[in-house]
Amino acid sequence: MEQIASGEWGTIVSIPVTFICAGNRRKEQNLTKKTVGFDWGAGAVGNSVWTGVRLCDLLAAVGITRPSKEHRFVHFEGPLGELPQGKTGSYGTSIDLGWALDRERDVLLAFKQNGELLTPDHGFPLRTLLPGCIGGRMIKWLSSMWVSDKPSENHYHYFDNRVLPPHVDADLAYAEGWWYKPEYIINHMNINSAMFVSGYGYTGGGHKIIRAEISLDSGKSWEITELQRPEDEIAEARGTDKHWCWAWWETEVDMSRLLDSSCEEICCRAWDSNQNCQP
Structure with a gap:
């Protein structure tokens, strides 16, 4: 040691x-x-x-x-x-x-x-x-x-x-x-995300999250959120394209849209740099 x-x-x-x-x-x-x-x-x-x-x-x-x-x-x-x-x-x-x-x-x-x-x-x-x-x-x-x-x-x-x-x-x-x-066997993390109308996204393999989306109509349509990747500067300083950290996202939703009859729940999904999409 x-x-x-x-x-x-x-x-x-x-x-x-x-x-x-x-x-x-x-x-x-x-x-x-x-x-x-x-x-x-x-x-x-x-x-x-x-x-x-x-x-x-x-x-x-x-x-x-x-x-x-x-x-x-x-x-x-x-x-x-x-x-x-x-x-x-x-x-x-x-x-x-x-x-x-x-x-x-x-x-x-x-x-x-x-x-x-x-x-x-x-x-x-x-x-x-x-x-x-x-x-x-x-x-x-x-x-x-x-x-x-x-x-x-x-x-x-x-x-x-x-x-x-x-x-x-x-x-x-x-x-x-x-x-x-x-x-x-499970080795690598799968692509995943969670939300609070802000949330996080992560993936495995050293890929980075490139966008996060929400849906207010049970997945029929999707809207892009604002994404932050605090790790970008660290990866650049290390001289690598590998990303091992989560990304953060947030968005604004007008309350009137949540009262709409078509909005039964808010869904989110993330995409990574290998174009994998969270199911």
Whole structure:
């Protein structure tokens, strides 16, 4: 830990990042079809400035600079006995080595949040930080890390954070092995937004939110709002087009329009720079 914080294993950097629990707004999903997990509202999201060392720099310092047959995945695990399930009771996952080595992905081993050392709740003394990804792919209280030719077999790597086909419930997933199919893993945040006639929007992959819209007629027509991206200047100063933070939007709505019989609810949606639109 001291070697990382001293900069011995790589340059210390600070990066603003928004990330979420994959279950953010799950309560709304559960109104349509019951899922597995907590009944989250819209508050499982936050934005902070994280400080640490890029994982690619640390890997280079120990001689790993490219994927190979033996070096395909980077594994991360938290403390042994932390959780009730799995062989070791640890929370673990893995990412492709190519992802870990990509400097533009900004994968960090972080030891500070908003300029202060991590608190225990946020992973003291060291945690992983994967911009653009869900919180479930980041390991707090990082205890071990290694490189191998196979992805993680940790219990929570398989049984947390998957989106399975609509006909597959938990029982069928266990019976037919759906949990183990890599194509159903959730890594990156989906495009999403929330509102108060002002609101936020976020997306994954390092893309930026380019506009937010509202509808007063159940999605028949849409109106563009005023958008702010405070991260733009930071990204420009860093010399990158990657955006890891939420954007803010707001608009004015005349009260008379809300009284119109066609206005049953106010809807919002966001678009990102890859022209993905929130459903």
